Amino acid sequence: MxxxxxxxxxxxxxxxxxxxxxxxxxxxxxxxxxxxxxxxxxxxVMRAIKAAEKKLWEVETTKSYVALAGAPDYNDAMVKLVLGDAVARDQVASVATPGGTGAVRQSFELVKMVNPDATVWYSNPTWGNHVSILKYLGVANKAYRYFDAASGTVDFDGMIADLNSAKPGDVVLLHGCCHNPTGANLTAEQWQTVVDTLLAKELLPMIDVAYQGFGDGLEEDAAGLRLVASSVPETLIAASCSKNFGVYRERTGILMAVSADKGKVGPAQANLAYLNRQNYSFPPDHGARLVSMILTDDALLADWKAELxxxxxxxxxxxxxxxxxxxxxxxxxxxxxxxxxxxxxxxxxxxxxxxxxxxxxxxxxxxxxxxxxxxxxxxxxxxxxxxxxxxxxxx
Missing domain, CATH: 3.90.1150.10 (Aspartate Aminotransferase, domain 1)
Incomplete structure (x- = not known):
């Protein structure tokens, strides 16, 4: 064989x-x-991570499984970090994942399970693994124009023209900030136009945010995705802690499904947990534990923000x-x-x-x-x- x-x-x-x-x-x-x-x-290794690891070593009493969705305090802390007050917590289903890549993979799996006829539209260019995973899963995909190499700016007219050719139910993959590989980001006005297009065409946004805090600041880098999440009926968000917490090898990520209808959160949560079970059962906890410790401790949080x-x-x-x-x-x-x-x-x-x-x-x-x-x-x-x-x- x-x-x-x-x-x-x-x-x-x-x-x-x-x-x-x-x-x-x-x-x-x-x-x-x-x-x-x-x-x-x-x-x-970031200072706050070192401090959290030392504290964890002193207080941790078990290496037993946590939960299919990961530790609740980690999920709560990450939802708050990424979404702020843009939506209520009970509008967000979430699961811990093995890194941001795991979150991206799970989101594509969810799309395929719910709407196998959907096409996922991705920016040209995009992170190479986006396209690789889509092709491996057999998910229909198309590129939309994004970068004008001659000027080093976003080809926004081309982007919107391409998205206007998408069909209702298609998925638009967006970079939350610090676009990989170009570094060219959407402006606040352009994010609003994207929202208008998503609503008019009945498209589902999926936002990959791997570099929050690396661009214009923690809050500033989340402004676009928060606008989307608070404006459209449903949003998928894949977030990574690899870069902004420096926990690359700990594989620490999260997938969020945001709904304007609180009644849809239960089914979304159940399906995200189901996908975790099928792919790896329980997500890694060590990095997630360190991140949640930092985000819920005033001193550690302040030091992490300062170093970031x-x-x-x-x-x-x-x-x-x-x-x-x-x-x-x-x-x-x-x-x-x-x-x-x-x-x-x-x-x-x-x-x-x-x-x-x-x-x-x-x-x-x-x-x-x-x-x-x-x-x-x-x-x-x-x-x-x-x-x-x-x-x-x-x-």
Whole structure:
């Protein structure tokens, strides 16, 4: 049987990680892998997480299962963090999941179970695993225009035109903030137009929020999704704690189903729990426990928010430094959009051949579509990247 298994194309980012590890150059720079790194190139354990882990070690008395939906205090705390006061708690069904990816997978499973004829519309481009999971599950999917590479801005007219061709009951996958891979976000006015389109076309929004707090702030980054959740009859939200809490390997996420009708929450909750049972029974608890401890303890919460703000501001400073350096070296405003983007990623607009040249001649590793991880830089490597980019574009 094993000899008859199909072959699958290797993940491009995982391939890039392997190439980077095998590169013997000491001055190489990794801008491909999508994890936060500090100025020393490390992905640190956040102070509040360390403190919560120490406290948990002292008070935890069992490793027994919690519940199919995960710990209630975790679910309550995450619903509050993501949705704030946009909707009442009794309008939200929720389950803990293995990371944001688990939440995305469960949401697609729910769509397939409830409406197998639905098409899931995703932004072009989007996080690669969105499309991979949709294809694996056999869910119909189409791309809508999103990014204008020439200007580094959202192609909003194209986006709305494409969504107007969707049929009632289709699903629109949106990035809550810090769009991956472009870094280009919707404005408040554009979010409102999206809401109007969803209502007019009777479309179900599904929002993937993996970087809350990495863009303009915890509350600001949630403004768009809160507008959607409070305005349309039903919304799916997949949230991740990997980035903003730094608990990547603990696989800590949550899936929420928001309804304007409180009577629909019970069936939604039962079906989310059912899907958990089919896929992995009980979700991981360690990371979720740490997150809920932080979100319900004033001192830990304050320290976490302070460190998260340091991370956010640090990335904004790197963005501005890179944009300024590229403007100086190229004598154009071609790369000014980098400073306007938010989150960990931006697409430089280079060709695949130019990306190969960056890697082979300069030891700079970026994804083939020219996505770079801003958090993979520091103040010393920004000028190195800028000089290399200026060279490959022929300045």
């Amino acid at each position: 094993f000899s008859d298994l199909p072959t699958h194309a290797p993940d491009k980012i995982l391939q890039l990680m392997q190439m980077f590890r095998e590169d013997t150059r000491t001055d190489k720079i990794d801008l491909g892998v999508g994890v936060y790194k500090n100025a020393e190139g490390q992905t640190p 703000e340091e991370v956010r501001l640090g990335m904004l400073e790197l963005r501005q430094q890179l944009a300024d350096e590229l403007r100086r070296l190229t004598n154009t405003d071609r790369f000014d959009f980098i400073a306007r983007h938010r989150g960990m990623f931006s697409m430089l607009g280079l060709t695949e051949d130019q990306i190969v040249t960056l890697r082979e001649e300069h030891g700079i590793y970026a994804v083939s579509d020219s996505r770079i991880n801003i958090a993979g830089l520091n103040t010393k490597t920004v000028p190195i990247l800028a000089k290399a980019v200026a060279e490959v574009v022929g300045v």
